Amino acid sequence: MWFLFALGSAVFAALTSILAKVGIEGVDSNLATAIRTAVVLALAWGMVFLTGAQKGIQGIGPKSWLFLILSGLATGASWLCYYHALQIGAASKVVPVDKLSVVITLVLAFVFLHEPFTSKSLFGCVLIGAGTLLMVL
Known part of the structure; x- marks a missing residue:
């Protein structure tokens, strides 16, 4: 089952690149990243409440909080770099490097x-x- 989700991730990541390249035209890459992040945030919290996973928030330990926060910072840095690269470079070149x-x-x-x-x-x-x-x- 993990393979199907991983394959879905690859398909959606490919769509992300193409949709972003079209959507970022004439838009500051940092602003575009913020808009994308807001959409991802809404989708993620929607899934949390849809599945009832919010009940587990109290059970998250300090180590997990630290590494989830660090992972979020790494994701943000990655997206900022990725969107700027997409804005100034060809998607067919940026994506393979990514x-x-x-x-x-x-x-x-x-x-x-x-x-x-x-x-x-x-x-x-x-x-x-x-x-x-x-x-x-």
């Missing part, structure tokens, strides 16, 4: 989460890196 996050995530997961880094992982990272270079150059 997807280098896959390689960076695998390395960080190995270093900090002690997840396995196999020869398959290494080969995949090399292919993603090479593919990115081919698409950007």
Whole structure:
């Protein structure tokens, strides 16, 4: 089941890039990011209340709060950079570079989460890196 949600994420991320590139024309990238964030915020809280998940907010520990806040800051920084890059660059160039996050995530997961880094992982990272270079150059 995780695969279907991950595939949905990829499809929606692709739509995000195309829709954003069209929508950002003539709009400051920071303003566009704020508008996008407000929509995401409303959607996320809507899902929380729709599913009754708000009841679990008291059970969130300090460590989880810290890392969720840090993750939110990283997301915000990512979106600000991404929208500015989309505004000044071609989506067909910006998106492949953005997807280098896959390689960076695998390395960080190995270093900090002690997840396995196999020869398959290494080969995949090399292919993603090479593919990115081919698409950007």
